[in-house]
Amino acid sequence: MTTYYSEEHEWLEVDGDTATLGITKHAAEALGEVVFVELKEAGDTFDKDDEIGVVESVKAASELYAPLAGEITEANTTLEDNPGSVNEDPEGNAWFYKIKLADVSELESLMDESAYKAFIA
Amino acid sequence: MTEPQKTPLFDLHVELGGKMVDFAGWMMPVNYGLGVAGEHKQCREKAALFDVSHMGQVELHGEVVAEKLETIAPSAFTTLPAGKARYTFFTNPDGGIMDDLIVSNAGDYFYLVVNASMRDQDIGHMRANLDGIDVVELDRALIAIQGPAAEGIVSASAPAAADLKFMESTVTDLFGAECRISRLGYTGEDGYEISIPTDRVVDITRELLKHDDLEMAGLGARDSLRLEAGLCLYGNDIDNGTSPVEANLTWAMQKRRREDGGFPGAERIQRELKDGPSRKLVGIKPKGRAPARRGVEVADKDGNVIGSISSGGFGPTYGGPVSMGYIAAEFAEPGTEVDLLIRGKAMPATIIKLPFVQQNYKR
Structure with a gap:
């Protein structure tokens, strides 16, 4: 598994063509x-x-x-009941979605951990 | 675009970890390390110190200050005893609110505190309309210490502070400096606003912060505190288009002034007092968790838009979203069910009587 980062400050833990965001x-x-x-909701697709x-x-x-781009396979609805968990464990239990990637090659536009660290430095 | 101004406490804010932003042309802290919600709770449970030096402080000197002030503001000043303060506003000829402010009778003169963004307007307005009155803008710092522990903290150095009641003001010694201490504020809690000579405010603030129950708080907490307390923010909840009657500020216009008029916009204000306003400022409590912020439309249960949110956010003490806004008068009754149109969805909400969190003043 590899973790990617976006300029919008999201992380994506990728396993094949699925990811946690x-x-x-x-x-x-x-x-x-x-x-x-x-x-x-699960089933929603997005660009x-x-x-x-x-x-x-x-x-x-x-x-x-x-x-x-991709499709949501699971939404972490515990966040709706416990939004404070986003502050407590944003890169762990407070994940937002499990998604299926539409095009794995799009990952090339994202940053790896060291690039993201430089981005926010 | 001019550079934002800095208050005398700017360097101390930075040293204490304040996250500085441009607010009304001033570099001010939004929050420090405790965060908005932490600072909010600090104020409700113990005490918080706010830098409000960006606000305008003005003295009015002259023979008939109270009479003259009554020609531009609809409150009673000729009957305001020395040592007492009063919330008021300047009205325009259409009965809207030009700014809200606090006026204190200092005995030999009147002392005013006006909003940061309105200080130039207000000083010009007073100079143009208060014939024969000397309008003096003060170069002094202003801090607010708010919360149940405020009395103990301030009176430890200035015993006279303990004798003040809500909306009373005096000049006294604080750590060797002559300060004006007024028992009032903008959080719904007991507390003080203290006008301090500019060259002493940093060391006095450091002395005060030695108290275990006192922490710095920024504009973020100031906003959520005043919103829970149902207090209006100029530019959001009141402005040149809103009348004091619509804004539920009738209490600030004493009976003689309401009946006799003699202030700008008296025609509209007296008509609304008699017939009722067409819209009213109310508290609006969303039923879900989604905050309804400024600009969100309010609809009746048939989907007709009946008003909009003027201020809204999350109330840390209330423990949920809190909003206020203007809605058509026939829907203003507490308990009325409405919908908030948030991101294209209708979210149910209830009209409530303000405030969300009970005010805790020392009367």
């Missing part, structure tokens, strides 16, 4: 205390840059944009 620790810290998460959810913190509402 969430927001990075850096993004969660910048957002502040998350108080509301709105998710799409790159489509809005695939909303994260609201005490400060503001932020849209979540798809870093590539």
Whole structure:
């Protein structure tokens, strides 16, 4: 499994043509205390840059944009009941979606961990 | 675009980890390490210190300040005793609100605090309309210490602070500096606003922060605190188009002023007092968890738009989303069920009586 990162501060843990998607620790810290998460549903398909959810913190509402095209196979609905988990464990239990990638080659446009670290430095 | 201004506490904010943003032309902290919700709870449970030096402080000197002020603001000032403060607003000829402010009778003069973004407008307005009155803009810092522990913290150095009641103001010594201490604020909690000589505010703030129960708080917490307390933000909940009657601020216009008029916009304001306004500012509680922020439309259960949110967000003490907004008067009754149109969906909400969190003033 390889982890990729987007400029919109999402992480993607990829296994073949499936992936788990969430927001990075850096993004969660910048957002502040998350108080509301709105998710799409399993079965929904999306293109790159489509809005695939909303994260609201005490400060503001932020849209979540798809870093590539695919289909949602599972949404982490525990986030809707416990939005604060996004701050506690953004790169672990507080994942947003399991997705099936439409085109694995789109991963080439994303960053690896060291590139992302340089990006946010 | 001019460079944002800095308050005398700017360097201390940065040193204490404040996340600085441009607010109304001033570099101000949104939050520090505790975060917005942490600072909010700190204020409700213990005490928080806010830098509000970006607000305008003004003294009015002259023979008939109270009488003159009554010609541009609809509150009673001739009957305001020395040492007392009053919430008021400047009205325009159409009965809208030009700015809201606090006026204190300082005995020999009147002391005013106006909004940061409106200070130039207000000073110009007063100079143009208060004939024979000397309008002096002060170069002083202003901090607010708010929360149940505020009295103990402030009175440890300035014992006179403990004797003040809500909306009372005095000049006293604080750590060797002559300060104006007023028992009021913008959080719904007991507490003080303290006007301090600019060259002493950094060391006095450091002295105060030695108290275990006091932490710095930024504009983020200031906004969520005032929203839970049902207090209006100028530019959001009140502006040149909204009247004090629509905004539920009738209480700030004392009986003589409501009946006799004699202030700009009296015609509309007296008509609305008599016939009722066509829309009202109300509390709106979303039933779900989604916050309804400024600009969100409010609809009746048939889908007709009946108003919009003027301020909204998440209330850390309330433990859920909190909003206020203007809606057509026939829907303003507490308990009325409405829908909020958020991202294309109708989310159910209930009209409530403000505030969301009970105010905790020392009367």
